[in-house]
Amino acid sequence: MASPSIERPGRGATARPPRGSSRQTLRASWASHWDSPVTSYYLLVGAASLLLVLGLVMVLSSSSVDSLAAGDSPYKVFLNQAQFALMGLPLMILATRIRPAGYRRIAWPALAAAVFLQLLIFTPLAVGTKGNVNWISLGPGLTIQPSEFSKIALAVWLGVVLARKQDLLHDWKHVAIPAGPAVALVVGLVMVGKDLGTALIFILLVAGALFVAGVPLRIYSAIGAGTLVLVAIAASTGNRSNRISALLGGEVADPAGVGYQAKRGLEALGSGGFAGVGLGASREKWSYLPEAHNDFIFAVIGEELGLLGTLLVLLLFAILGIGMVRVIRRHPAPMVKITTAAIGCWIIGQGLINIGVVIGLLPVIGVPLPLVSAGGSALIATMLALGIVISFARDEPGAREALAARPSVVRRSIAVVSGATWRRGGRPQNSDDG
Template sequence: MKRMRNIDLTLLMVLLLFVTFGVVMVYSASYPYAYIQYDSATYYFHRQLFWAFISSLFLIGAMLLPYQIYGKLSPLLVLFTLAALILVLIPGVGVERNFSTRWIAIGGFLFQPVEFAKLAMLIYFAYFYSRKEAYIGHFGKGVIPPLIILAIIFGLLLKQPDLGSATLILFSCGIILFFTKIRFRHLFLLGSVAVSIFIFFAMMSPYRLERITSFIDPFADAQGSGYQLVNSYISIHTGGITGNGLGGSVQKLGYLPEAHTDFIMSIITEELGLFGVIAVLSFYFFLFVKGIRIAMQASDEFGKLLAIGITFQIIIQAFVNLGAILGMLPITGITLPFISYGGSSLIVTMVSAGILLNISAYSKL
């Protein structure tokens, strides 16, 4: 327990404050829709408050549990991930919403296996490559094995379909591989293959292609494929510098779909203005700097790679979400970490943050 004194308490406090901010914004963004759908303006607020409390307990648990244990459990984590992703595709077990089957109902709550897969694959990749440093120059023995598992996970996610999350996992694991001692030609080959796979699967599906191309000119079909993005633009534009005040969003009154999930940042911008944007971006920049510092000071290669993977995955997810609401990237259904509504996402993200904090306790400095 002496090592726990080395935990980055500043990061811990900022994380808890930001999750609290997320709960407030979920309430502000969701109460009109919640009242219409469930006759209770606080429906999503109470659920997110519950998940915030539970995820905080998970954060503390992950923070106290030595991170080395996760590496030893990585084969079991991968098996559980594969089983969950297969189960979600079984009729009667998986729950379909918005033409996608991504959830499993457990006790009245929806569990999204892909959220668990995001963390499990980071742990597996970091553990495998930390133990294969001597063989990393050997493509077949030192590089390929985890990529086979990654390809299977990618395929299962495409069946849901969830190209956004599949691509996020692909690139997050690629970041871990980048920070190993892999040969450049091997890295270049794998990167080229990954980009080619993404383009192939994006182009082969009319639904995915529409998602990708609609952000180029959303006004061409403002009442169809471009509807969400157009209303996101309106929300952001009306926010200005100071915003319309907390609770003052107009777009959440039935105009902007997914206002409390994928597009919650549009509501933050509309209500809190540029100040809200700066606050959110400052948090992610702070988390990035802290995460990289923790990785560089990690006591072993596994801790270093895992800290890098966790940090980049959270930042990439935030970047993709923010890029989507601004029309700079396709809308993929990727939520904003720590802020968007959702129990599975918040719990896994908080566990990831707890592991990052635990790695900081084993710092070399």
């Protein structure tokens, strides 16, 4: 009798892996990538890059009609925004190369320079718009908003000061000095310029720094209560109170008056549906929606790209937030943790406030969507701040070694081109043929 044939692994039949092993391998692969020391770096770089590109595209789409109506080129606002992005890119790259010790050394000079620039709003260089005096003119066609750069300086300075006094922060005196006067000076100058929206962002920034620094809840609550009182007093006057009443459905909720912009923004979002009306096909940008390329660009995104586009924006901001949280949790230096928290609360908080305004959850307070809305000072300052956080991500334990061990883009490109040439008929250099 012939014996039955036995199929061996590697001969004829392939050995079947144990059930569930592929899933376990996949989980292990994801876990290894997530625990990599360079994960924070790639999350931050990837999300920031995509938001920047999306912002440039949407600025072009949302501003072209108004530019034509003003007798300008349809690319005017887009080219200005692209110019600011190109100006911010080398600054961002430079910021990624500075080590935390470098930021410790420049913290005090940076804060002094920021206060000096902010004081220029009391000089003839000041430029006001829509009731706010928070810009200065440095020459023909060059206007900057000093408060945007004050955010960076204050975030780094708080990181340095609070980290040095971290063991003493249980005493309110060490929280108040010197952080209290510096914060009061910077925020006070912004509020004197009547820019309440930017002042709120500063408060978020300071709150994030104090929270991660470990300030006790009782002190934190007292500071928060005092801040809310000041904000309520500032918001109870003039046009701001009308905007709040419009949000709550008061007598001034006139769809042709103070509530007009919010109404048009909601109509833009509602008309977009699931997939949008198509890139460039917005109807509201035809001079119906004020500030379509700036504070209300999220409404144009919702109209042209639909729910999918708005969810993409939220996802990218969530990835930015996750990357910053990873830096806070993984980096050993308290200064890095506190500064990252301050920048994170600024950028993510400002994004959420902008979106909350557009969808009708908050009154119109005039803050741009970071990296997406048109605006030179805001874009450059945000890119510079993200460069600082990316620098911290590069400084996580093991991150620099892992990045240095990976082949450069140039070497990988040469390898790909060489492989393609060989497949088209070329021969490797060390071939034994002929």
